[in-house]
Amino acid sequence: MPELPEVHTFITQIKPFVLSKTIKSFTVTKEGLRLIAPIDPKLFSKEIIGKQITDITRHGKFIIFHLNDGSRIVAHLRMSGRFIVTDEPFEHKHNRLQLEFEEGGIFNFIDIRRFATFEYINPGDNHKGLSRLGPDALADSFDSKYLSDKLKNRKKNIYSSLMDQSVVAGIGNIYANEILHRALLSPTLPSDQVPLITFPLIVDQTKEVLNMAITHKGTTLIDKSYKDMHGGYGEFNVKLKVYAREDEPCFSCNAPIKKIRIQNRSVYYCPNCQA
DNA sequence: AGGGGTACCTGCGGGC
DNA sequence: TGCCCGCAGGTACCCC
Numbered sequence: 001m002p003e004l005p006e007v008h009t010f011i012t013q014i015k016p017f018v019l020s021k022t023i024k025s026f027t028v029t030k031e032g033l034r035l036i037a038p039i040d041p042k043l044f045s046k047e048i049i050g051k052q053i054t055d056i057t058r059h060g061k062f063i064i065f066h067l068n069d070g071s072r073i074v075a076h077l078r079m080s081g082r083f084i085v086t087d088e089p090f091e092h093k094h095n096r097l098q099l100e101f102e103e104g105g106i107f108n109f110i111d112i113r114r115f116a117t118f119e120y121i122n123p124g125d126n127h128k129g130l131s132r133l134g135p136d137a138l139a140d141s142f143d144s145k146y147l148s149d150k151l152k153n154r155k156k157n158i159y160s161s162l163m164d165q166s167v168v169a170g171i172g173n174i175y176a177n178e179i180l181h182r183a184l185l186s187p188t189l190p191s192d193q194v195p196l197i198t199f200p201l202i203v204d205q206t207k208e209v210l211n212m213a214i215t216h217k218g219t220t221l222i223d224k225s226y227k228d229m230h231g232g233y234g235e236f237n238v239k240l241k242v243y244a245r246e247d248e249p250c251f252s253c254n255a256p257i258k259k260i261r262i263q264n265r266s267v268y269y270c271p272n273c274q275a
Numbered sequence: 276a277g278g279g280g281t282a283c284c285t286g287c288g289g290g291c
Numbered sequence: 292t293g294c295c296c297g298c299a300g301g302t303a304c305c306c307c
Contacts, residue, residue, distance in 0.1 A: 003301095034283090061301075079300055080285080094285090113284040115301070129302075156278080165302080173300065264280085265300065 002077040004137055004170030005213035007061050010083045013229040014107065015056055017085040018065075021101040022052045032096030035111065037119040047120045048073065048099075060133050060169025070123035074130060075109070081116035084108045084229050137170040137206050144199035151191040158194055159187035159262050162206075171206065177243045177268050178209050186274045187260070187267045212239065242268040 002010070026045040028036055036044055052068040065073040075081075084090060089098075090108045097118060099107040109118060121127050134150070135142040150167055151158075161167050162176045171179065180187050182205040183198060194202075216239065241251055245268060246259040255272035 076301080078283095078302075111284095112286070113300095115284060117302090163301090266298085 002061065002079075002081065003172035003175055003213075004058075004061060004210055005175075005216075007058055007063060007077060007170075008214050010077070010229060011056050011058055011063060014083050014085050017105050018053055018056065018101075018107055020052060020054065021103050021105065022050065023048050023099050024102040025049065025100040026097070027100075028097040029095070031114060032109075032111075034114055035096055035109070035116050035118045037117070044120055047071065047122075059130060059136050060165055061172070062127075062130055062133070062169075064130075072121045072127075074117070074119045074121055074127045076117045076129065077111070078113070078115035078117070080112040082110050082229070084110060132166050133169040134165065134167045135169065137168050137210055142168055142203065142206070144203045147203060148194075148196060148199040151194065154191035156191055157188050157262065158185055158191050159267055161191045162202075163263075168206070170210065173265050173267075174240070174243045175206075175209055175213065178241060179205050181242045181269060181274060182209065184273055186271075187262060187269050242270060244268065 026041065026048060028041050028044070033039055033041070038044055038047075048067065048071075051071070053065055054068050055066040057064045057066065061076060063075040063077070065075065067073070084092075086106050086108060087104065089106060092108070092110055094110050094112045095108050096111050096114070096116075097109045101107070109116070117129075119127065135146065147168070151161055154161055156164075159176055159180060162171050162179060163173065177187070179202065183202045185194065185198065185202070242257050245257045247256050249255070250257055250270040250273060253270065253272045255270055257268050258271045260267050260269075
């Protein structure tokens with residue numbers, strides 16, 4: 001499940017094969033239609049063919065392909081999306097859409113569950129999802145003053161606040177669990193009751209966990225749903241301290257890790273360390 | 276306004 | 292073996 005570090009890894013891996021290349025053709029399968037906007041493949045093609053990809057950036061988990069006329073393609077991998085760039089057509093049951101380049105190479109967007117998105121945005125136009133985002137979790141503007149101001153009147157629990165993309169962009173379930181463990185905070189603590197002195201720790205641990213995960217090319221869980229572009233697995237799972245460790249001993253205090261449900265998601269924490 | 280619930284999908288593992 | 296159920300979870304959108 002791609003969160004910020006996995007998204008970052010995909011961008012880094014495809015950049016050398018995609019940057020400054022010109023789009024020659026666009027194809028989408030019938031099942032891939034629900035990913036794209038505009039949904040008419042002919043219209044989509046018309047908007048992007050002949051344009052050059054000048055940059056690929058990221059805000060939270062959104063991926064932005066910048067085209068040379070100021071237009072953009074905004075993509076989101078959601079739970080199961082991934083990118084693979086190949087020399088030849090890539091046969092895969094869940095290969096939903098492809099961009100072929102004049103200079104050679106094919107960009108493939110694989111997505112088993114078809115929750116991912118791939119949207120063309122005209123120059124100067126807004127993207128709804130992007131415009132709702134708070135600062136990127138790795139941006140300098142995400143600091144303890146920002147976070148404490150943002151949360152001081154929120155009654156919702158701290159776990160939900162960290163997962164709220166309009167508060168901070170890029171944190172998903174796995175890393176929210178890990179960040180709270182390292183900041184010694186109970187996931188159920190109301191945001192407005194987080195001690196002021198703890199905010200620098202939350203911010204520091206957020207950046208440390210995410211940067212560490214980037215170094216390890218992301219997290220691959222037992223179900224192996226995440227692979228990088230070369231089919232490699234992320235290696236951060238060996239560093240996970242609470243996520244998916246129900247009943248296993250806490251590495252700090254040996255107490256069994258507890259699993260609870262918040263907002264219909266599995267949340268893991270040490271009831272002793274994170275009191 | 277803001278919070279809660281649910282839909283969107285597919286694969287997989289567990290229980291019977 | 293096979294079927295059914297629940298789980299995985301990011302975001303949009305509905306409703307109250």
